[in-house]
Amino acid sequence: MKDHEGLTDLAHGPKVGARGFWKPNSRVGVIGGHGEMGRLFTNFFKDLGCRVDIADVDTERTGREVLEDSDVVLFAVPLHETVKIIGDLVPYVRPDQLLMDVTSLKVGPVREMLRSSAAVVGLHPMFGGRIATLAGQTLVACPVRISPESWGDIRDLFIQKGIRVKECTPEEHDRMMSIIQVLFHMTTMLVGRVLRELSVDIAETMEFTSPSYRLEINLLGRMFAQNGALYSAISQMNPYTKDILSSLMQGLSSYQEWYQGQDLDAFMRDFQKSAEHLGDFCSRAYEESSAVLDFGVRLARLNGGP
């Protein structure tokens, strides 16, 4: 990792440098290595034969010590603290290092890593730390400052494990996540809030359940079984959340207006327009979700449900 030629700032045009960011004996430092995602990537690197050092709130070694001893540094810390933790360590980063992070937003963390002179790749694993296998999972990657060769070597490590690697810019990533994550998480959070505000007894609703409802309420419960700080930060900190909130508010205001005016036709037209926008996707979604729902019915019976 002493090879400065490996560094390339894509913003200034890619330069083909010598390879070598990634060697079987690379020293990898995982900042936040005791969290779910940190443990997953620690195991990933160890399987490759790397020496992995961990810094976390409960380790003796500090983030700075681990960083200074590493060729590759991976930040796997809570989203709402990521920028600050990276920023605090940037002064100690060498140009011969590679910095990566695995947080759910990319614009902020990548911008902070670029303040160093190291190579920089932002990563967003589209899976949780508790998955059974990496095969078939998606990893979004923003190789913003690294030679194509060096990045290619790293990308291949993921691909060999069966991971799909989707490349994009940090801005493209965050815009896309404002749909995939913010829009869906925020509405799920909102539905959870309504269930609470109206004191709904979930067990009671399950007696009336359809397979769709059972699946929907299970997906809702799944979110609330997980890390509230993460889901809150994903929703709150995305630079495009403003657009999502505005569009949700505009839609809900229309619904309230149509409801008060008993304008059923307006609801039907709105439904139809959305169906047209979604197009052919809807019938494919119907087929695939039918198979999933059938599986859910069988599973529910095993679990003693309806």
Add this chain to the structure above:
Amino acid sequence: MKDHEGLTDLAHGPKVGARGFWKPNSRVGVIGGHGEMGRLFTNFFKDLGCRVDIADVDTERTGREVLEDSDVVLFAVPLHETVKIIGDLVPYVRPDQLLMDVTSLKVGPVREMLRSSAAVVGLHPMFGGRIATLAGQTLVACPVRISPESWGDIRDLFIQKGIRVKECTPEEHDRMMSIIQVLFHMTTMLVGRVLRELSVDIAETMEFTSPSYRLEINLLGRMFAQNGALYSAISQMNPYTKDILSSLMQGLSSYQEWYQGQDLDAFMRDFQKSAEHLGDFCSRAYEESSAVLDFGVRLARLNGGP
């Protein structure tokens, strides 16, 4: 079906009358028999050996003719037209008949059927007309004016097919559906609207997909593959929709306020409070949804997806 003693108004205390609403040779009239749900119940009755007559927009026989020739009349017409269609036929109903409907709301249709002097049972199948099997499905039933014995005979027919029958009053039903259907359908409709307003390309989002997102967007697409008039009417016509809309609006306003104030803690507290309200359900939901998501990943690979 000439036995008036079979009629019991539960509102005035159940009277035990002679049985006989249901015989293998009963004449069943299905108003709206050419729709999905009408066809499903037509087959159900025919399997039991009943003679089934159908009235629909494309039949020669009118609703009145079919009704007058029937012992049991089943209304399987579009939700937003149900009350009117029942109301138009009420003058021709005899006290020795049994009226049932299979629409998604119960207060309005049942009230209209009660204007006749016939026995009345409101039904809400918690499944679509295209399901593969009735076994394991839930049927909500409001046996509002019928002797316990007669209702017991009918209920057993459903139970023998593996259907779970959940009894409640029309008011309990509609209140419960304001959660199970209105809350979930309306937010799904809202998310679909946002996808349209922001011109989101679903195929593009799928390149970034996680298993959860794939399932969520499939469930959304599933709704838009179906009957817009039905989903709109379910959401618009439920007597408790007002409460749902108010609670959604209140929640979304809070989110916007917290977002503008960059109050991440408020999001986290809200998330935590909802998680506490849902309680133990969350961990069970996590387990069950994990199995469903694993199935979804395998299915997606078969379907050429990530």
